Amino acid sequence: MKILKFGGKSLSNGDGLNKVIAIITDKVNQGEKIAIVVSARGNATDELEQILTIASQNGDYKPIFEDFKKYQQDVYDAVDLSEEFTILEKLFEGVSLIGDYSKKIKDQILSKGELLSAKLLTAILIEKGIHARFTDTRELIKTDAKFGDAQPLEQLSKKNVVAFFKQNTENTVSVITGFIGSTTNNDTTTLGRNGSNYTASLIANYLNAEELQNYTHVDGIYTANPDLVVDAKKIDHLSFNEANEIANFGATILHAKTIIPLLEKNIPLRILNTFNHENKGTLITSNSNKEGIKTLSVLENVALVNLEGRGLLGKTGVDARIFRVMGDNNISVSIISQGSSERGIGLVVAADKATTAMIELEKEFENDFYSKDVNKITVADDVAVISIIGQDLSTFHKPYTALIKNKIVPILFNNTVTGKNVSLVVKKSQLHKALNVIHGEIFGVAKKINIAVFGHGLVGGTLINQILESAAAIEKRKDIKLNVFAIANSKNVLLNKNGVTPNWKNEIQTNGFSYTIDDVIAYANEHHLENLIAIDNTASADFVTNYISLVENSFDLISSNKVANTLSYSFYKKLRKVLAENQKTYLYETNVGAGLPLIDTIKLLHLSGENITKIKGVFSGTLSYLFNNFSAKDVPFSEILKEAIDNGYTEPDPREDLCGNDVGRKLLILARELDLQNEFEEINIQNLIPEHLRSGDVGEFLNKLTEFDPIYAKIKADQKPNHVLRYIGELSGDLQNDKGNLEVKLVSVPLDTALGGLKGSDSFFEIYTESYGDRPIVIQGAGAGSAVTARGVFGDILRLSDKG
Numbered sequence: 001m002k003i004l005k006f007g008g009k010s011l012s013n014g015d016g017l018n019k020v021i022a023i024i025t026d027k028v029n030q031g032e033k034i035a036i037v038v039s040a041r042g043n044a045t046d047e048l049e050q051i052l053t054i055a056s057q058n059g060d061y062k063p064i065f066e067d068f069k070k071y072q073q074d075v076y077d078a079v080d081l082s083e084e085f086t087i088l089e090k091l092f093e094g095v096s097l098i099g100d101y102s103k104k105i106k107d108q109i110l111s112k113g114e115l116l117s118a119k120l121l122t123a124i125l126i127e128k129g130i131h132a133r134f135t136d137t138r139e140l141i142k143t144d145a146k147f148g149d150a151q152p153l154e155q156l157s158k159k160n161v162v163a164f165f166k167q168n169t170e171n172t173v174s175v176i177t178g179f180i181g182s183t184t185n186n187d188t189t190t191l192g193r194n195g196s197n198y199t200a201s202l203i204a205n206y207l208n209a210e211e212l213q214n215y216t217h218v219d220g221i222y223t224a225n226p227d228l229v230v231d232a233k234k235i236d237h238l239s240f241n242e243a244n245e246i247a248n249f250g251a252t253i254l255h256a257k258t259i260i261p262l263l264e265k266n267i268p269l270r271i272l273n274t275f276n277h278e279n280k281g282t283l284i285t286s287n288s289n290k291e292g293i294k295t296l297s298v299l300e301n302v303a304l305v306n307l308e309g310r311g312l313l314g315k316t317g318v319d320a321r322i323f324r325v326m327g328d329n330n331i332s333v334s335i336i337s338q339g340s341s342e343r344g345i346g347l348v349v350a351a352d353k354a355t356t357a358m359i360e361l362e363k364e365f366e367n368d369f370y371s372k373d374v375n376k377i378t379v380a381d382d383v384a385v386i387s388i389i390g391q392d393l394s395t396f397h398k399p400y401t402a403l404i405k406n407k408i409v410p411i412l413f414n415n416t417v418t419g420k421n422v423s424l425v426v427k428k429s430q431l432h433k434a435l436n437v438i439h440g441e442i443f444g445v446a447k448k449i450n451i452a453v454f455g456h457g458l459v460g461g462t463l464i465n466q467i468l469e470s471a472a473a474i475e476k477r478k479d480i481k482l483n484v485f486a487i488a489n490s491k492n493v494l495l496n497k498n499g500v501t502p503n504w505k506n507e508i509q510t511n512g513f514s515y516t517i518d519d520v521i522a523y524a525n526e527h528h529l530e531n532l533i534a535i536d537n538t539a540s541a542d543f544v545t546n547y548i549s550l551v552e553n554s555f556d557l558i559s560s561n562k563v564a565n566t567l568s569y570s571f572y573k574k575l576r577k578v579l580a581e582n583q584k585t586y587l588y589e590t591n592v593g594a595g596l597p598l599i600d601t602i603k604l605l606h607l608s609g610e611n612i613t614k615i616k617g618v619f620s621g622t623l624s625y626l627f628n629n630f631s632a633k634d635v636p637f638s639e640i641l642k643e644a645i646d647n648g649y650t651e652p653d654p655r656e657d658l659c660g661n662d663v664g665r666k667l668l669i670l671a672r673e674l675d676l677q678n679e680f681e682e683i684n685i686q687n688l689i690p691e692h693l694r695s696g697d698v699g700e701f702l703n704k705l706t707e708f709d710p711i712y713a714k715i716k717a718d719q720k721p722n723h724v725l726r727y728i729g730e731l732s733g734d735l736q737n738d739k740g741n742l743e744v745k746l747v748s749v750p751l752d753t754a755l756g757g758l759k760g761s762d763s764f765f766e767i768y769t770e771s772y773g774d775r776p777i778v779i780q781g782a783g784a785g786s787a788v789t790a791r792g793v794f795g796d797i798l799r800l801s802d803k804g
Contacts, residue, residue, distance in 0.1 A: 001033045003209045005178065005200035009217040010274035011041040011117055013074045016217075019274050021124060023215070028130055028173065035135075035165075035174045035207075037200040038121060040113025042071060045179075048088075048109050055096040065092060072116050079123040084112045103147035107180075107190045111138075114177040114196065122175040135174040137199060140164055141181035143189045150181060150189035152202060157181070161206040176203060197258040201269075205261035212267055215274040220282030221246065224296040228432055229439045235282050235294060242294050243269070243284045245389050245421055259284075296435055296442075299334065299385040303354035304411060304425055306380070307361065308344035311373035322347070325360045329353075335385065335423050337412040346412045348425060354379045383411060384431045388438065391415075391422040394795040397589075397600045398802055399438040404604050408434045441802065443478075449801045450529040452486035452520055452555070453537065459560055460537035461505075462790035467797070468502050480801050485529060486520050490540070493520060497527040517546040521553045533800055535793060536561045547586075548578050557586040558796045560789055562662075565591060565669045569677045587796040592619065592666040593763050595792030596781050602673050602767060605777075610769050615670050615731040617765035618758060619663045621782070622649050623688075623727040625761035627746075630712065631724035637712035638705040645702070649761065653698045660685040660727075660744045667729035667742050674731075676740045683742040688727070719748045724756050754778060 004024070010016050027034050040048075047068050054061040069085050091109050095101045118134055125132035140160045143150035168174060178196025181189050191198050197214060204212040221243075222232040238246075244259040262269050263286070272281040307322070322345065326333055335348035349357050358379050368374040388399065393415050403410065403424075410424040426434045451467070453460055464484060471482045483499040492512030494500060501507065524532055534550045536543060536559040544564040547557060557579075565572065565588060579586050589599050605612055618624045622644060630640045644650050650657050664683040671678050687694070690711060693701055716725060726749055733741035749756045758764050758780075766776035782788045 001035060001207055001209050002027075003035050003037060003200050003204045003207070003212045004215065005037040005197060005212065006039065006215045006274065007196070007217065008039045008042055008044065010215050011038060011121070013042065013071065016274065017041070017121075017124075019277070020121070020215070021128065023274065023277050024125065024173065025128060025130065028171075035176060035203065036121070037176045037178045037196060037203060038114060038117045039178050039196040041117045041120070044068070044072065044113035044116070045110055048113055049106075051092060052095060052101060052106060052109055055092045056099060056101055058096055058099055061092055061096065065089070072120070076120060076124065078127075079120050081116055081119060084116050084119070088112050104187060107147045107150075108188045110190055111177075111180040111188045114179050118175045118177045125173065125175065131172045133168070133172050133174050135164070135176040137177045137180055138182035138186070138188055140176075141191075141199065141202065142184055143181040143191070145183050145187065145189070147187075147189055149192035150183075152181060152191070153184075156184075157202065158206045161203060165207055192257075194258070198261075201258045201261040201267075204267050205265050208265055209267055212262060212269045213272055214269060215272050215277070217273065217275060218271075219273045219276055219279045220271045221295065223294070223443055224435055224439045225298060228298070228435050229296070232439065233443060236280075238282060238284045238294065239287055240269075240284060242389065246295055246297055294390045296439055297387045297389060298431065298435070299348075299387070300428070300431070301351045302334065302348050302383060302385055303351045303379050303381040304383045305347040305349060305354055305357050305361070306344055306376075306378045307347075307365070307374060308376050308378075309368065309372070309374035311368075311371070318345070321364055322361065325364050326357065329356055329360050331357050335412075335414045335425065337414045337425075346425070348383075348385060351381055354381060380411070382428045383425050384428045385423050385425055386431070386434060386438065387421060387423040388442070389421050391442075392420055393422065393597075394595055394791055395798050396422050397597050397795070398799055399441045400597075401600070401604060403434060403438065404608065448481045448483060449531045449533060449797070450524065451482060451484045451533045451535060451797065452488070452524075453484060453535045454488045454543060455537035455540075455561075456487055456489060456505075456508075457537065458786035459789045459793070460535075462786050463535070463537060463793050464500075464504060465502070466790055466794050468500075468504075470794075471499075474798075478802075480798075482797065482801070485527075486523070488515065488520070490538070495520070495523050497523075497529065517549055521549070521555075524555075525553070531801075532556065533558060533797060535559070535797070536564075537793065539563070541567070547575055551575075551578050551582050551584045551586075554582070554584070556584050556800050557588075558793060558800065559586070559588045560590040560793050562588075562591045562665050562669060564588075565672060566665045566680055569672070569679060572672055585800060587800060588669075589796050590789045590792035591669050593765065593779070594621075594782065594788040595795065596763060596765075596779055598765055598779050599670070599673060601777065601779065602670060605767070605769060606674055610771060612674055612735060612767060612769050613732075614735075614768040615667075615765065616728060616755075616768075616776075618726055618755070618763055619666045619729045619765075620657060620727065621761040621763055622651075622657045623663070624758060624763060625649050627725045627727055628758055628760065630716070631726075636706070636709040638708050641705055641708065653701070655689055655694065655698075655701060658688040659694070660687055663727070663729045663744045664742070667731055667744060671731050671740055671742055674735055674740070676735065677738045678740060678742055682739070683744060685744040686746055688746065715746070720750075722751045723748045724751050726755055726758065728755075754780075 006020050010020055024036065051061045051065050073081060088109060091105060122132045122134040140157065142153045142156045178199040179190055181191060183189060200212055220234045221238065222234055224232040226232040240259050240263045266286055269284040270281050273279050331349050331353045333347050333349055337346045358377055361377050365374045408426060408430050410426055413422060413424045415422045453464055456464060464487060467482050467484055475481050485495065485497055485499060487494045487500055487504055487508055491514060492508060493515040494504060494508040494512045532555045534555040534557055538561050541563045547564060550557065592598055625644055626640055630637055645654055664685045668678060668680055668683060690707060693704055693707065725746060727746050730743045731740050755764060762780055762782060765779045768776045
C-alpha cells in the first residue's frame, strides 16, 4: 500500500481539488492500493484560529465565519457538512460569551478543518464511482492530553490502525483526517505544526507502507525557497537525516517528527507536486546519493534576545540560569551564540515568545543589573535565520565572504555539534538578498581544477589523500573536478594529466623523475591544463623563489609554508605586485591557526576599511598545551614538557617551539596583512629557553629539562591569585602607520577571561577594531596538526575553485 498525503493548497477550491481527484482516480484505475491523508483545505486552520481570536475578544466573528463556510462548501452543495459547521458555531458562540478559551477548546475547533476536508473529498470520490471511506483519526490515533501538541500513544494507535485496515477491502480508498487524534477519554487533540505530515508517516509506519507520497504545491525540496531564490534547484534525492535537518531548520514542507516513523521502517518519502504530478519530485530514503551542502532553510517568525554585560560569561552557571528561565516558560531556543567574556549571549526564540523571554530574564538577572554584570537585555524582532544544511565550517568563509562583499553582515552565526550545518541571523530586510548571495556562491559554476602539490610529507600527503577521497563527491555535489596532475618533493616529480591515483606514493618512487619548476609549467602548457593551482606544503625557503614564475605562468598559489610571508618586506610586496599584474590569488589561511578562519577574517576587515587596532592571541598549539596544563596542574614544568614531547606535540628539537620564533613569524604574517612594513628582526620575542640551554645538541638538551623547573615554578608562584600563564603574540601600536609593535611574550591573565579559560592545545585569537571598540572578534579552535592543516589547505583549494 502507498500512503498519499495532500496539503492544504493542493486541496484548495478549483484547480487544486480537481487535480487531487484526478491523481487519486488515476492511481485507482491503475490498480494501486492507496490510502489518503488530508490536511485542512486552503487556509482553513489559520482562518479558524483567526475567528477564534476574534470571538475571544468579543469581536464580530460571524462575517468571517460565513466566508469560511462558503469556501469550504464551495459548489458541492450536495455534500452535508452541517454537523461540523453547527459544532463550530456553538463553540465560537461559547468562546465569545466567556471571552476566553482553553487549548482543549482550540483543538476541538482546529480539528474541524481536517474533518471538513476529509468528508468533502470522500463524498466527491464516491460521486466519481470510487469506493471511498471517510476515516476519522480520532478513532485511531490515541494521544496524551497535551492539547495543541499531543504525542501519540504508539502501541494503542498502531493496534487501532492495523485493526481498522484489516477490515478495509482491497478496492476501498480510506480518506484519513491528518493533524488530529484523541485522548483515551475521546477528547480531541491536535499533533502540532504540520501535524498532517506526521499523521501520514505514522499511518505508513503502522501499515508498513511501500511509500509515502506527500503532495504539495511545489515540485519537491529545493536548494532554497524558489519563491525567494529564482535560481533554486530541485534536489532529486535526500537521506532521512538530511531531511530531518532541513525540517529542524525551518523548511515548512516537512515536519521534523515526520521522518522518525519512516526511518524506523525504511519507508521512502517522496515530495511531489499536485499541480505537476508527472514530475518525479524529491525522493527521501535511508541514504543520500550526494554529500555536502543540500539546501538553504529559513526561519522567519523569530526574534533575537540579547543579554549583554561585563561579567556575564565570567560567572559560573549563567547558561543554566538562562535555560531554566526558558524551560519554566516553555520557550524553545533554536540558536544560542556566545561571545567571549565581557560580551554577551544571543538567543533565537519564536517571535511570539520574545517579550516573555525578555521580561522573565530581567527578573532572573535583577541582582546582576545592580552589580553591573549585566548591562541590558534587548529584543530584536526584525531578524530571520538562514540555515545552510550541509555547510562545513572549513568552507564557510565562502558564503560569509560573499555576504560581506554585498554589505550583509550577519548579526551572529552558529554551527551544529556535527559541524555540518551553519545558521546565520540576519536582518529581515536583508533576507531575500542574503539568500540569493549565499545560493549563488554555493551552487555556482562548474569547472575543472588542475592542482600541482609540492611537498608530500605529513601535511602534503594528508592533503593529497583528502583530495582523492573527496574528489568524486565534490564533482557530484558541485560539478567541480579536482585533478591532481603533479606531485613533487625536493628531488622528483610525478606527472599525470588525467590525475594521480591513490597509489601515488609508489608511483612517485617508480615513475618520478628529477625536475625543475619549468618542467611542471611546460607540462601544464603542453596539455592545455586550465584553472591551475600550485600548493606549497614544504617548509623550504628555496621553493618560495618559484612563486613568481608560477604566478606569471597562470598558477594561483596556496601555501601552508610560512616562509614567503616572513621574508623581507620588499619580497612580500614584489610577490603581491606580480599577483595583481597577473590577476592571480595567493591563499595561505593555514599559515596562522591551521584550519581556523583567521587570516581571511582579517583580510575582510582590512579590505572593508575597518581599522584594526590590536591583535592578540595564543598562536602555538604546542605552547598552548604546555601552559594550559602547567597552569592547571600542580606538577613541574619539565613533566608537562616531557608529556608534550612524548605525545608528538613538539618539533623533534623542542627548542624550535620554545624559542618563540614560530609565533613571531605568525604574528609578522598578520601584521603584513594590515600593510605594516615590519621585518622579522623587529619582533620582540621572549625566548622561553634558559640561555645556557639554547645551544648544544638535542640529546643534551633533553637530559636537562628539569633545569626549567625552578625558573617556571617561580614565575607561576609570582602570579596574582586566580591567574594563569599564557604564551601570546600581540600586535599593537598605531597600526595606521608603517610599522606596529610586535611582541611575543609570556603573560599572566585572569582565569575567568576567555584567554584564561583556554583548554587543551587550542589556538585563540582576539581581533580588536575601531568599530567594535573593546569588544573583540574572537576565533578559537584547533590550530595545529597535520590533518587540521591539510584540511585548511583543502579549504583554500575549494575557495579558489569556487571563484567565478
